[in-house]
Amino acid sequence: MTHRVDRAVAEHAIVVETLTKRYGNLLAVNGVSFTVRTGEVFAFLGPNGAGKTTTVEIIETIRAPTSGQVSLLGMDVTKRKRDIVPRIGVLPQGFSSFDRITVRETLQYYSRLFSCANTDIDGLIELVNLKDKTREQYKNLSGGLKQRLGIAIALVNDPEVLFLDEPTTGLDPRSRHEVWNLLLGLKEKGKTVFLTTHYMEEAEFLADTVAIISKGKIIAMGSPGALIERNANYLVLTLRSVDEKVFDIVREMGFEPVHDNHKDVRVRVERMDDVQKILNTVQEGGASLLSLDVRKPNLEDVYLKLTGEALHKEPAGGVAA
Ligand SMILES: Nc1ncnc2c1ncn2[C@@H]1O[C@H](COP(=O)(O)OP(=O)(O)O)[C@@H](O)[C@H]1O
Ligand SMILES: [Mg+2]
Numbered sequence: 529m530t531h532r533v534d535r536a537v538a539e540h541a542i543v544v545e546t547l548t549k550r551y552g553n554l555l556a557v558n559g560v561s562f563t564v565r566t567g568e569v570f571a572f573l574g575p576n577g578a579g580k581t582t583t584v585e586i587i588e589t590i591r592a593p594t595s596g597q598v599s600l601l602g603m604d605v606t607k608r609k610r611d612i613v614p615r616i617g618v619l620p621q622g623f624s625s626f627d628r629i630t631v632r633e634t635l636q637y638y639s640r641l642f643s644c645a646n647t648d649i650d651g652l653i654e655l656v657n658l659k660d661k662t663r664e665q666y667k668n669l670s671g672g673l674k675q676r677l678g679i680a681i682a683l684v685n686d687p688e689v690l691f692l693d694e695p696t697t698g699l700d701p702r703s704r705h706e707v708w709n710l711l712l713g714l715k716e717k718g719k720t721v722f723l724t725t726h727y728m729e730e731a732e733f734l735a736d737t738v739a740i741i742s743k744g745k746i747i748a749m750g751s752p753g754a755l756i757e758r759n760a761n762y763l764v765l766t767l768r769s770v771d772e773k774v775f776d777i778v779r780e781m782g783f784e785p786v787h788d789n790h791k792d793v794r795v796r797v798e799r800m801d802d803v804q805k806i807l808n809t810v811q812e813g814g815a816s817l818l819s820l821d822v823r824k825p826n827l828e829d830v831y832l833k834l835t836g837e838a839l840h841k842e843p844a845g846g847v848a849a
Contacts, residue, residue, distance in 0.1 A: 537566050538566060538602055540563045541567075541689050542563065542722065543563050543597075544562050544587065544598050546559050546561055546597070547559070547560045547586065547593055547595075547597075548593065556579045557582050557586075557744045559745065560583060560596075562749060565720075567715070567719075567720055568721075569715050569737075570723065570737045570739070571730070571739070572724040572725070573724075573731040573741065573827065574724075574742055575742070576726065578742055578744070580694075580724040581621050581724065584691055584722065588691055589605045592606065593606065614642070615689070616691065617682035617683050617685065618690075619678045619679055619681075620693055621724075622694075623674075623678040628665050628666070629666055630663050630665055630666075631662045631664055632662040634677060638681045639684045644684050644686075653680065656676040656710060657676065657706070657710070658677060671700075672703025672706060672707065673703075675695055675707055676710065679695065688719070690719050691722045692722070695725075696725070704727075704730070708733055712734065715734075728826060731752065731827055732752045735752060737749065737750065738827065740755070740827075747834050752827055756824070759834060760826075760829040760830050762825060763799070763800070763803065763822055763824060764795075764822070765797055765803050765822050766788060766822075766823075767792065767794075767817055768819040769793070769817045774810055774817070775793050777809055777815060778793060778795055778809075781805070783795045783806070807820070
């Protein structure tokens with residue numbers, strides 16, 4: 529990695545003020561404002577078409593804003609492109625590289641392309657855990673390995689801010705977790721990470737701050753915990769039984785149960801006390817349970833509550849917010 533002269537570390541790596549982007553009649557980004565603190569993982573969470581890539585590529589100096597102010601590392605992204613680009617790393621959405629070039633050759637090439645004199649290629653290969661794949665051609669790597677190589681490419685210039693546009697889309701769960709762990713390691717090294725995703729578990733697992741974006745607007749922002757507390761302050765109780773009575777018993781208690789995909793009965797409750805009351809009443813009613821589950825709400829529930837739509841399709845008859 530290149531040795532860098534210490535710079536005074538500003539509190540905010542990114543400041544975005546009332547940013548808009550218009551494509552013809554489409555207002556793809558509609559007055560978005562937020563800040564990203566130096567050293568944090570910031571996640572833009574939203575469905576396809578929400579405006580994530582447009583926003584992130586404006587910050588990366590690739591696209592021009594229609595209006596608004598964006599500053600990155602204290603520099604205006606429309607005026608200081610040449611100064612900004614060497615200090616950031618980018619993994620674009622749907623990233624791909626040269627098919628028949630090996631892992632090592634790829635990193636050497638990108639290092640030269642960005643005129644980095646001191647890229648520690650071996651260190652990078654180790655960091656992304658591709659040591660036994662250094663002579664493998666790109667086309668022969670699995671999806672997860674390709675993404676890890678993409679992240680290594682984004683790091684050849686030892687950037688201060690790393691942008692990752694949907695880094696785990698299409699990966700299997702195990703590869704996704706490997707990428708997550710890699711990103712947590714980068715955070716520990718002090719990198720500022722800007723992530724876009726439509727996986728709420730990804731945002732919940734990785735991000736210090738999540739901005740939920742829908743149709744070009746940020747509809748909620750904060751730490752995952754605070755967002756859940758503010759917007760989804762309840763518990764979800766799921767009861768499984770072969771007994772049809774359970775549904776009626778719960779409803780007669782004044783709760784609003786719904787049938788889940790199987791024969792499960794799902795109900796929202798305020799407190800653990802309610803769970804106990806429901807269990808007691810079900811038992812007194814002579815109905816037996818096969819299983820029960822109590823879970824806290826997650827960012828998916830927050831998204832559902834704020835937009836009325838699911839980020840991913842819920843089974844029919846699921847708990848509506
Ligand atoms: N270069 C472009 N020209 C015209 N429309 C675009 C362009 N890029 C994106 N869009 C449109 O802008 C909206 C937001 O797209 P995008 O920023 O890619 O969202 P996301 O990354 O959240 O899926 C979409 O409706 C998309 O079709
Ligand atoms: Mg996108």
